[in-house]
Amino acid sequence: MTALLVMIQIAGRRCALNANDVKSVIELGTVTPVPRAPRFIAGITALRSQALTVIECRRSLGFDEIIWATDHRAVVIAIDGHSYALMVDAIEDITTAQSEPEPVPGGFGPEWSRAATGMVETTIGPALLIDLRALIQGPFAGPTSLSVAA
């Protein structure tokens, strides 16, 4: 597999997003909070004439402590006609995958298992391939079929 991957860090771990899913990377401007929304939703922000839902990826995975720095940029993705901006620790690089996503014996730990499709080898080392749907559904959604398989 030679898919392009966007390498990011979430909660101190190296993760990969399929570059086809990533629309752009933006400077995160003002985020308008959304009262009564789940905690992993940081708010909404404007990208040109579009409103993006800003996802706090660490919270979305179920990590509550904020001990990592946050990148001032965000990854923009679109799922089912809605656009989201992902707040992550850092956006590192774009690289190619050198293997198919594979499970790791013993799993990735409860938080990661729900959102990770598997481990991929890349030019800058192994990374967890993240399932974007799981990411935008937040920590309370049930496990997706993919992560069960993993």
Add this chain to the structure above:
Amino acid sequence: MDDLLTDFVAETREMLEASTSEIIAWEANPSDSSRLDAIFRFVHTVKGNCGFFEFPRLAALSHAAEDALADVRAGRRRPDSAMVSAVLAIIDRIVEMIDAIEQSGACPDGDDSALIAALGRENDPGIESDEAEPIGEAPSPELTEEPTHAAHPGDQPTPVQRTIRLPVDLLDRVMSGVSDMVLARNDLAHRLSQAGNQPTIDGPFERLTSILSDVRDAITRMRMQRIETLFASLPRLVRDLSSELGKQVMINLEGGDVELDREMIEVVRDPLTHIIRNAIDHGIEQPQDRLAAGKREIALITIAARQSGNTISIVVSDDGRGLDEEKIAAKAIATGLIDEAERATMPSDKLLNLIFEPGFSTAETVSNISGRGVGLDVVRRNLENVGGSIKVRSIPGEATLFKLQIPLTLSIIAGLTVELAGQRFAIPQSYVEEIVQSNAKALDFTLMGETALVTFRDRRVPCLSLNEVLGLPPSEIEAGERTMVLLRLASGDLFALAVDRIHTHGDLVVKPLAPTVMKSGVYAGSTLLDDGQPVLLLDIANIAAQYELFAEARTRAFEPQLDDYASRKAPAQRAMLFTDWTGRTCAIRLELVRRIETAPASAVDRTGSAPRAVIEGVILPLVGLPDGPLPADKLRLLRLSDGACELLYAVREVDDAIELAEALKAVPDDPLVEAVTLVDGKTVSLLDAHELFARHGEPPVTPVKPRCRLPDGEWAQTILGPLVRSAGYEIIGQDEGDSETLAIWFEDQFEVAAELDIAIEGPVIRLRDHPDAPASSETIYRYDRESLLKALECAQADALLARTANQNRKEASQ
């Protein structure tokens, strides 16, 4: 597929769309040659374009249709329904082929000779059938002389606007581009104002602003479409369905000029088609049944679109047999939607709307018209998904009416922006009734328990704080000093929303929010302000529902949820509290109390074995009276009803309606008391309705109104009739009634009858023509209103007494 072919397909489709309604109109009036022109043009163009491609079938079909239509246009042939059907069939075949061509780029093989032969049928007298009877008028002579449409300048079909086809994606891109331009302009405006006045820049900037707003308007309009485009296909649908089912249906379309968002039109298309299918299949009777029911043979379906504010209502009504309540109820019970008890108490409009519940369909046989497994529940769900609603009303035997309500557009609404804790929120303008810059005195802000109330136009209105709704910390601004936005819900209920301040109002381009955000249930979407800041649009209806500010939501809270049997609570039991003549505080279940009556003592008859009273001309059994003389001149009576039987319960005092919250303790030794319970710390006897009705209940004695026969003649009908009716009589025909019916006679006719020895039964009032009467006459001058009314009253009292006596006699003899 090359471009030429794509254009051919697109052009054919477009022309077809434009001519469909013309075809139907032409069928209704075959002599209208202006209608013919559009159809002729269509087949002619298809034929001409076929020349560029190798489509022999298309060419043959269009050629045949063109020939036939040319004959009609030249007056050589009279159009009949067989011919119209044949032309329609050919057009259908052309459409099928166009579809196939679009997909594969080649014309499919097949045989069209039958279709082409059908066109020629009228020329062959041998197979002329009943169906081929000419319909409508024969072509008029001048039509024969003026075969081209140019001769009819006043009666042109609506000219087809020049159009081009665009993918919707492109449209959306242009629209969001313009939105971005507006944002950039606003940004620039901000910077310019910071830099101070610069005449050389300000002028062009103003121009830019006005051009931009023009463009924005035009773009918005690009998304809007007349609902006509949706209506255009309906006459054809109705025609095909009705002829398939052997019914005759006319369609009447109103409000085609109402404009609707392009996407909204697509959303409405299926529900509308579904309802029309249902109406023709189930609602409308066969022609012979309609005639038997005294209706016109041809049924009428009316579809009317109206715009009011930012909603569009589409009403689909038919004059068919209406919905069968009993059938719906039986089906709903059979499918477990409701149970028998619920059925008994369910108001009929609610019952009718059960047809929108999932898993409901009354059609016993699945026909290929409407029984396609897609029910009205899907229709309702699809409409609700876009913020619309659907309701049904029905008059049995006469009409069914579906009312669809949909928002004008998915994307642009007028809105008000409010500020709260430094953040802005938008409210759809349609809900906003009034904005009140409050101070505590004007609004009389009070706290009732945890609920805040304000007084608005002498009404106490519940007041929500937006902070609380959104789960934000309380505002720093004093509760009584905040700005109140008074909101009126679709149900008519009013409530106030307290915010920090009002910001601005204007058109908002609403974008949907991500599903995870929508789940919070307080937002309807998001929008961008002029400065590019995103703002959340509040979902007022949903917020009101969450706080149960809705009348509907309140009642729903008392009623079991249809889909929630297991967890439903028993509905609150309510009772009427009263003091009876023994001084005991009693209660009777509220459902039984039909009315509280006040009756004069004279209405009570205690001569029989059981006391009775006359209320509004109805004799009812009376219980609860003390022994001895009547205690008062006027009696308070509870009129109780179990649905069939009624009785009156005399009470000393009516207290109040209460809820039976405390436990009920059964009382075995008093059969008339079901239980005792506590109300406000005092014991109350709850009457046993079962025992009460078993002992005393009787169906009310009918007829309610005494009847009266009038003499013949206009004077009697128009001048005497109303007077008699206002005296409480029902007027009946000469040959109706019985020996107790009062009859009014003119004196001269009465005398003639007496001369002829015709037996005159029952009481009689005789009228004379002259004011002066001979002595000892039993007649009344016909304009002596007072005497006439008195006579009517006496006759009524006599009749009632006679009936009461009869009844007592009957009871005594049993």
